[in-house]
Amino acid sequence: QKEVEQDPGPLSVPEGAIVSLNCTYSNSAFQYFMWYRQYSRKGPELLMYTYSSGNKEDGRFTAQVDKSSKYISLFIRDSQPSDSATYLCAMSAVLTGGGNKLTFGTGTQLKVEL
Amino acid sequence: DTAVSQTPKYLVTQMGNDKSIKCEQNLGHDTMYWYKQDSKKFLKIMFSYNNKELIINETVPNRFSPKSPDKAHLNLHINSLELGDSAVYFCASSPFSGNTIYFGEGSWLTVV
Numbered sequence: 001q002k003e004v005e006q007d008p009g010p011l012s013v014p015e016g017a018i019v020s021l022n023c024t025y026s027n028s029a030f031q032y033f034m035w036y037r038q039y040s041r042k043g044p045e046l047l048m049y050t051y052s053s054g055n056k057e058d059g060r061f062t063a064q065v066d067k068s069s070k071y072i073s074l075f076i077r078d079s080q081p082s083d084s085a086t087y088l089c090a091m092s093a094v095l096t097g098g099g100n101k102l103t104f105g106t107g108t109q110l111k112v113e114l
Numbered sequence: 115d116t117a118v119s120q121t122p123k124y125l126v127t128q129m130g131n132d133k134s135i136k137c138e139q140n141l142g143h144d145t146m147y148w149y150k151q152d153s154k155k156f157l158k159i160m161f162s163y164n165n166k167e168l169i170i171n172e173t174v175p176n177r178f179s180p181k182s183p184d185k186a187h188l189n190l191h192i193n194s195l196e197l198g199d200s201a202v203y204f205c206a207s208s209p210f211s212g213n214t215i216y217f218g219e220g221s222w223l224t225v226v
Contacts (some may be wrong), residue, residue, distance in 0.1 A: 034214070038155075046214055069131065098214050100162075100208055100215060101159055102157070102159065107155045
């Protein structure tokens with residue numbers, strides 16, 4: 001079993017829809033949770049960063065973390081064609097000695113259609 | 115101004131060759147990384163350096179040797195390339211005590 005599970009999609013939605021992307025994980029040591037967006041032929045771009053359980057909102061994006069269920073979500077409101085990309089969840093535990101080892105999900109490919 | 119830049123972006127080479135990928139960051143971060151993304155888009159850490167010192171080495175074959183001449187640069191040298199090395203290699207950086215990692219644009223390596 002992988003440490004982080006993510007539905008690969010593809011997920012196709014009409015413009016303006018609310019999108020829900022999810023990941024589950026098995027390692028209870030994970031404390032930091034991130035969502036990255038990756039456009040085709042580009043590097044992952046950090047979208048949202050949360051620590052521990054709770055919600056965080058940034059514009060049209062909301063990240064949710066439920067540590068008791070080992071489940072994280074990213075919601076995109078009023079989705080736009082420019083949101084079409086692969087969304088990767090990532091998480092990490094605290095590393096001694098500094099640095100950070102991110103464990104990624106496999107990514108969900110999202111297409112927002114006109 | 116590119117924060118994390120890596121060269122070359124595309125590299126096609128024959129099996130058995132040796133090649134290098136260079137990375138530079140201008141964010142003032144102390145920690146740099148190499149990640150590998152396979153054909154299924156799975157992204158996995160290979161190495162992490164903090165201020166020129168190796169912190170993380172994730173069961174990567176000895177043919178892969180990272181080198182950090184200073185904290186703004188982390189290069190990846192690969193010896194005796196194999197078909198299975200074909201992937202996208204991402205350089206990244208983060209503050210020493212930070213938990214947010216910033217990625218470069220990637221280097222697409224194809225071994226034929």
